[in-house]
Amino acid sequence: MNISVLNYTIIIMGPAYGTQASFCAYQFCLSLLNSNHQLQSIFFYADGTYNANNFTNPANDEFDIVNAWQKLAQKYQLKLSVCIAAAQRRGIVNEELNHNIAAGFELVGLGELSEKVSQSDRVIQF
């Protein structure tokens, strides 16, 4: 293992509002992208799936975490993976006529997380 460059998987289990977890994860990702290390995967699980809810509408003077994830993903060509089962239970859906999943987020199975974790040098959970 080349210790100078580490592959990271970030698991986010905190919601888009109410706890600091996902905000902290976002800042960690920013730091990672400005370092020599590699951000291999961003995975939203459990309450973390709320980060993919496009109806999240914070006040003007508050940080818009949903939008921030979208911009980050766009700028660095990252995939925002969201556990489909955990998301559906929380009303975050991607149906043809009725969907509220924010652009840039992708509903996937837990198998993807398993694969990413198996390939990562570091896994950080927020």
Place this chain on the structure above:
Amino acid sequence: MKKIAIIFDQAPHGNAKGRETLDLVLALSDINQISVFFINEGIFHLLKDQQPDKILMRDYIATFGMLELYDINDIYVCNESLTKYNLATQPLIIDAKPATKQTIASLLVTYDTIIKS
């Protein structure tokens, strides 16, 4: 393949942490080697005869029976937590190895990844 420790540290039914952590255990075991730890209030997952349907919660406790089927046999339960809640002599739903806090701490450093509920 990674060696992963997954920790249950919260009581069942009051929130979805336990249920979704169990889903993680099963899903991540496909290509990784999983060990499971029950500490603090997480040990309440192991009690027999739970009836979560009576409080309108899903009975995911029965799914812990799947661990053996998934070849997940490295299961530990914290001795001090069992004693704290006076459960040391209670029969448990799965064959979890009792371990002291110190043993658990020394085991945890041997994993590639630790995930907590």
